[in-house]
Amino acid sequence: MRHQRTVVVSTALGLALAGLGAIPAAAAPSATAAAPSATSAYVHGSTYAGSAKEAANNKAFYDAVMKSVAKKRAANPLAASVTVYYSTRNAPSFRSQISQSAQIWNSSVQNVRLAESSSGADFSYYEGNDPNGSYASTDGHGSGYIFLDYQQNQQYYSVRVVAHETGHVLGLPDHYSGPCSELMSGGGPGTSCRNAYPNSTEKSRVNSLWRNGLATAFKPAA
Numbered sequence: 001m002r003h004q005r006t007v008v009v010s011t012a013l014g015l016a017l018a019g020l021g022a023i024p025a026a027a028a029p030s031a032t033a034a035a036p037s038a039t040s041a042y043v044h045g046s047t048y049a050g051s052a053k054e055a056a057n058n059k060a061f062y063d064a065v066m067k068s069v070a071k072k073r074a075a076n077p078l079a080a081s082v083t084v085y086y087s088t089r090n091a092p093s094f095r096s097q098i099s100q101s102a103q104i105w106n107s108s109v110q111n112v113r114l115a116e117s118s119s120g121a122d123f124s125y126y127e128g129n130d131p132n133g134s135y136a137s138t139d140g141h142g143s144g145y146i147f148l149d150y151q152q153n154q155q156y157y158s159v160r161v162v163a164h165e166t167g168h169v170l171g172l173p174d175h176y177s178g179p180c181s182e183l184m185s186g187g188g189p190g191t192s193c194r195n196a197y198p199n200s201t202e203k204s205r206v207n208s209l210w211r212n213g214l215a216t217a218f219k220p221a222a
Contacts, residue, residue, distance in 0.1 A: 054135075055173060061123070061136045061144040062171040062209075068122040068143070082210055084169065085117035091125035094148050094162060098125055101163040104196055105170065108203050111210035112170060123169060125162075134161055136168035144169065156187055160196040171209040172202055 069084055086102070088095045102114040123144040133152040138144050146165045153161050164186050168174075178185030180193035183202055187193075198206070 057135070057137045058168045058173055060138045061168055064138050064144040065122050065169050072120075072122075082112045084112060084114050084123070085121045086114060086169075087118070087121035087124040088116060089118075089124070091127040091148055093127055093150075094125060094153070094158070097153075097158045097162045098166075100159050101166050101196070104159075104163050105166060105198075105206075108198050109170075109206045109210070111207045114166070114169075134165055136165050156191055157194040157196065160194060163196045163198075167198065167202070167206075170206045172198075172205060 065084060069082055086098070088098050091098065099116070102116070106113050123146065125146045125148060127148045127150065129151065130147060130149050132149075134147060134149045136144065136146050146162075146169070148162065148165070160183070164183055167184055172184050174186060175182060175184045176186055176188035178188060180189035180195050181199050183195065183198045185193075
């Protein structure tokens with residue numbers, strides 16, 4: 001959920017955040033150790049439509065997660081469903097929101113499940129300060145991660161932010177012009193939006209993607 005750079009918010013982070021560590025530079029180069037002096041919403045206003053770079057990052061993230069899942073399924077072909085494992089080790093402040101996000105998605109779709117793992121995760125959550133806000137990306141080596149920005153998660157309903165970014169893990173693109181009822185509209189509806197659930201179209205899309213992903217995961221390597 002990237003920022004619309006023309007909207008400036010002057011509220012500084014509280015002292016409580018000062019003691020929280022930022023994401024390691026190697027994992028997310030754009031993260032900073034100090035709070036940005038000025039920031040904006042994770043996209044406030046439906047006029048922002050995202051960028052080709054963001055779309056490419058989101059697609060790369062989904063592909064990286066799918067590849068990781070396929071590798072695990074090749075080792076355990078009798079598994080009854082697709083499970084995507086995540087790590088919260090580097091985002092301890094958001095563990096509750098991440099857990100709620102996983103529960104939301106697990107109750108909304110049937111062909112994929114999210115589960116926390118202490119090792120061998122398919123993707124990881126990180127926390128810190130970044131003027132670009134929260135986002136999903138890859139590390140350039142075939143692994144995906146979600147970065148959660150402190151200030152953005154104070155401005156917006158944090159569970160929605162996390163569930164939105166997790167939607168990218170499951171293959172959904174941004175659609176900032178959508179209504180609050182559409183999870184992937186992100187911050188487009190404004191800070192008052194507290195819906196953290198995907199709508200019927202988003203649920204159907206994820207189920208379709210992971211139904212195909214299940215077949216791909218079982219496909220023998222060439």
